[in-house]
Amino acid sequence: MSESKDFLRKIVEEDLKSGKYKEITTRFPPEPNGFPHIGHAKSIVINFGIARDYHGHCNLRMDDTNPTKEDTKYVEALKDAVEWLGFDFDNNVYFTSDYFPKLYDYAIELIKMGKAYVDSLTEEEIREYRGTVTQAGKRGKYAERSVEENLDLFQRMKKGEFKDGEHVLRAKIDMSAANMKMRDPLLYRIRHAHHFRAGDEWSIYPMYDFAHCLSDYIEGVSHSICTLEFENNRDIYDWVLDTLGLKTARPYQHEFARLGINHTVMSKRKLLELVQGGQVSGWDDPRLPTIAGYKRKGYTAESILNFCDQIGIAKANSMVDVAQLEFSIRDDLNTKVPRVMCVLDPLKVTIENYEGHEEIDASYYPDDVPKEGSRKLPFSREIYIERDDFMENPPKGYFRLTPEQPVRLKHAYIISCKEIIKDASGNITEIKAKYHPDSKSGSDTSGIKVKSAIHWVSANEAKTVEVRLYDRLFSTEAPEGVEDINPDSLRIIKNALVEPAVITERPDVRFQFERQGYFYADPIDYTDEKPVFNKIVGLKDSWGKKTKTTKSAPRAQAKKVQIDGEVAAMSDHEQTLFDKYTGEFGLNSEVADTLARDEHLSKFYEESLSVLNSPVGLANIVTNEVARELKQMQASELKFDAKQIAGLVKMIDDTTISSKIAKQVFEEMAKTGEDPSQIVEAKGLVQISDPAKILPIIDEIIAKNPDNVAKFKAGNTKLLGFFVGQVLKSTGGKANPKVVNGLVHEKLK
Numbered sequence: 001m002s003e004s005k006d007f008l009r010k011i012v013e014e015d016l017k018s019g020k021y022k023e024i025t026t027r028f029p030p031e032p033n034g035f036p037h038i039g040h041a042k043s044i045v046i047n048f049g050i051a052r053d054y055h056g057h058c059n060l061r062m063d064d065t066n067p068t069k070e071d072t073k074y075v076e077a078l079k080d081a082v083e084w085l086g087f088d089f090d091n092n093v094y095f096t097s098d099y100f101p102k103l104y105d106y107a108i109e110l111i112k113m114g115k116a117y118v119d120s121l122t123e124e125e126i127r128e129y130r131g132t133v134t135q136a137g138k139r140g141k142y143a144e145r146s147v148e149e150n151l152d153l154f155q156r157m158k159k160g161e162f163k164d165g166e167h168v169l170r171a172k173i174d175m176s177a178a179n180m181k182m183r184d185p186l187l188y189r190i191r192h193a194h195h196f197r198a199g200d201e202w203s204i205y206p207m208y209d210f211a212h213c214l215s216d217y218i219e220g221v222s223h224s225i226c227t228l229e230f231e232n233n234r235d236i237y238d239w240v241l242d243t244l245g246l247k248t249a250r251p252y253q254h255e256f257a258r259l260g261i262n263h264t265v266m267s268k269r270k271l272l273e274l275v276q277g278g279q280v281s282g283w284d285d286p287r288l289p290t291i292a293g294y295k296r297k298g299y300t301a302e303s304i305l306n307f308c309d310q311i312g313i314a315k316a317n318s319m320v321d322v323a324q325l326e327f328s329i330r331d332d333l334n335t336k337v338p339r340v341m342c343v344l345d346p347l348k349v350t351i352e353n354y355e356g357h358e359e360i361d362a363s364y365y366p367d368d369v370p371k372e373g374s375r376k377l378p379f380s381r382e383i384y385i386e387r388d389d390f391m392e393n394p395p396k397g398y399f400r401l402t403p404e405q406p407v408r409l410k411h412a413y414i415i416s417c418k419e420i421i422k423d424a425s426g427n428i429t430e431i432k433a434k435y436h437p438d439s440k441s442g443s444d445t446s447g448i449k450v451k452s453a454i455h456w457v458s459a460n461e462a463k464t465v466e467v468r469l470y471d472r473l474f475s476t477e478a479p480e481g482v483e484d485i486n487p488d489s490l491r492i493i494k495n496a497l498v499e500p501a502v503i504t505e506r507p508d509v510r511f512q513f514e515r516q517g518y519f520y521a522d523p524i525d526y527t528d529e530k531p532v533f534n535k536i537v538g539l540k541d542s543w544g545k546k547t548k549t550t551k552s553a554p555r556a557q558a559k560k561v562q563i564d565g566e567v568a569a570m571s572d573h574e575q576t577l578f579d580k581y582t583g584e585f586g587l588n589s590e591v592a593d594t595l596a597r598d599e600h601l602s603k604f605y606e607e608s609l610s611v612l613n614s615p616v617g618l619a620n621i622v623t624n625e626v627a628r629e630l631k632q633m634q635a636s637e638l639k640f641d642a643k644q645i646a647g648l649v650k651m652i653d654d655t656t657i658s659s660k661i662a663k664q665v666f667e668e669m670a671k672t673g674e675d676p677s678q679i680v681e682a683k684g685l686v687q688i689s690d691p692a693k694i695l696p697i698i699d700e701i702i703a704k705n706p707d708n709v710a711k712f713k714a715g716n717t718k719l720l721g722f723f724v725g726q727v728l729k730s731t732g733g734k735a736n737p738k739v740v741n742g743l744v745h746e747k748l749k
């Protein structure tokens, strides 16, 4: 558990202390209509985690009230996910469908109390009669039916005497309630459908709002934790339990913010579309954010748990950068897995002055990893290196093998190029080289200077493997679906070469392939005849995005000397820029690294700086927004120029707009090339900082949330974020967060 307790744990502790519950029971209640995703992982970690921390129980419950979409294969996937994440559901899966008879009895009870009635309006009429936010709704004539008539009709609904949609059962609450959900919500509907567990016994199925609270009650749940969308359903939850007089040790609902991750779609509906549409190979495709996908790709459960722990539990929705998840797995594997060599695009090298064969004792781990272990690495006259580790006409700053420049073979000798062999069309097919006998790694007395070490494999002993290079499924930050798929999200390399040590241990084995990334033996397709490795993640964030969320992540230090060759070295010019950016301008090393290494970006950046002296603000926009555009087009094709970007940043600096709105303005600039100030004016995006405009909104939100006000005043200061979030939300993100923060603070004092 992290150092400070989250708001849910605080509630749980208060409830234990006050004696409200003797024991804590939570539940994780998925609908079995799709494979669980990383959002579910968050909910699993919260619910099972709280139960574990307070020595209670967590029930794995299938919320299976919608017969047409559910299936046992999803139940299995959910069980798998919970287990894989390391939680225990006591081998006992609960099903809402098991409570159908009890739920039916409760419905009968409500009817007898005059608190529920059979309505026979059409769907359209029901919608119309409900009213609007500003207008009260009204009841139709069927609401006047007698208890006897309601009982008769409801029993006949159950027996299957009516068609789908002919009648519904509704709670009799209040058609003019401010909370629209309370306007006589539906409790049951007719559905002549086969249920994967209950069979054909039922022709009526309970609605979420009726089934959920009662299932919680039946199971003795104390804390019913759900996501924010259900905030308004809480009133029904309470109404049902209160009206039925279920008072002792009854559950209460608490909401938290759902997890959203950029470059990712998370709804089961959209995931199902990708699976059914064949855009991915199945629910466990390693590009999907499903638990099965992460598992197959090679993520560890620990990395997912760490990620959930780092993002914490909040009361306001926000978007997490996918780079943070990628950081978690990288961080987990960095010190755990052996480092070996794999050549993806082989170029043959013949070492002419080497005769014979040797087995080098090569450590699996670098010196800074406190782990032991080594393997025998065969070395011989014929080896393969990566094709792009040799250049005939290298640009300045290229530190690997060239006709003039020797290079170290990792763990082995330094070699120099003697001759380049080409085929008829001029492609390089082989390098003839010589090695330096006194340069062996660990006992090098050659005095030869090299600028990097490259990976290689011995031709005779190398094994052919298939390597699947996975990248993000979506190239856009907020993907909608199929149209945003990254065409390069999967690249298959059929004939990569690995050193023999890679083949010996299996299954469930992970490696770092030096300089390439982390890899996992595919649990399904790997065979001795055709070993298959999945790329789990690269060694660094190749999307070059500012990883603003990785607060706890050590920044990738731009490396000056490249002995293990993980990051390409900088040229002198790039290094000068990097030093200036981190020193004089105070940029963090990751942003500085991105800028310094990209000629177009640094040029654009310097140009905008000459207009506006705001190095950090400009760097943020240039390395994120501008860089993204430059991935898709030439600098000359950009619709906007450096001066306009300076104008945009100036508006953030003088608080005319928030940095969130700035992104929106940028999108427009990228499309139309209009000036930012024009866009802001035309779209009315000016930040609201005037207290006179903000105060009434705060008043309204305070009036709507008396519970939270009380909790805040009782010391739950974290709720400040909730109020600020609500104000920002209701102004479409335009309110000045600083001003709102101050005013809310004042108001709630």
Ligand code: ATP
Binding pocket: 028, 029, 030, 031, 032, 038, 039, 040, 042, 043, 225, 226, 227, 257, 258, 259, 260, 266, 267, 268, 269
């Ligand atoms: P989706 O919208 O992805 O289909 P859902 O909410 O319909 O998800 P359920 O199977 O009903 O999925 O959810 C099971 C539990 O997981 C619920 O308690 C829900 O609140 C939680 N959950 C689902 N998605 C997320 C998410 N993105 N972040 C946190 N919790 C989530």
Ligand code: MG
Binding pocket: 031
């Ligand atoms: Mg749902």
